Amino acid sequence: MANIKQKPFSDEARWITIYPAYLNSKKTKKEGRRIPASKAVLNPTCQEIYEIFNFEGLKTKVEKNKFYSREADREEESRGRVRVQLKNDDGTFANEKFKSRESLMLHAAQLIPQLKTRNSSGTPAASSSQPQQSGGKKKKK
Numbered sequence: 001m002a003n004i005k006q007k008p009f010s011d012e013a014r015w016i017t018i019y020p021a022y023l024n025s026k027k028t029k030k031e032g033r034r035i036p037a038s039k040a041v042l043n044p045t046c047q048e049i050y051e052i053f054n055f056e057g058l059k060t061k062v063e064k065n066k067f068y069s070r071e072a073d074r075e076e077e078s079r080g081r082v083r084v085q086l087k088n089d090d091g092t093f094a095n096e097k098f099k100s101r102e103s104l105m106l107h108a109a110q111l112i113p114q115l116k117t118r119n120s121s122g123t124p125a126a127s128s129s130q131p132q133q134s135g136g137k138k139k140k141k
Contacts, residue, residue: 012061015083016101019068020044023109032070035105041112046080048115052108058095059085 021032025040
């Protein structure tokens with residue numbers, strides 16, 4: 001047997017990291033937002049980001065106990081990060097649709113508001129506006 005070492009299928013340490021703060025419209029550039037505020041999302045979670053990338057067929061991993069270094073508060077909502085495989089070991093893109101970290105972040109920010117979790121329950125502000133929406137539902141009947 002020769003000294004041939006096989007590389008693991010994909011080294012997770014080489015995957016890109018996306019923190020929810022990168023996509024948060026409440027954050028400034030200094031606080032860590034990495035996409036334009038006009039395209040950012042209000043308080044995204046790592047679970048929502050994971051769902052988008054998983055739906056696209058990308059290899060993803062959620063690391064719930066990690067904190068973004070620029071995050072001032074250590075609350076439950078701001079915890080976590082998502083690791084995503086952008087490129088395969090041979091250097092080809094894992095998904096031809098996404099050729100950069102920015103394209104991944106913009107895509108996630110575009111789809112997060114359309115998630116069922118955002119439309120149904122979501123934040124306390126959304127639950128307080130539900131009675132107003134129920135009036136619209138009665139009109140449809």
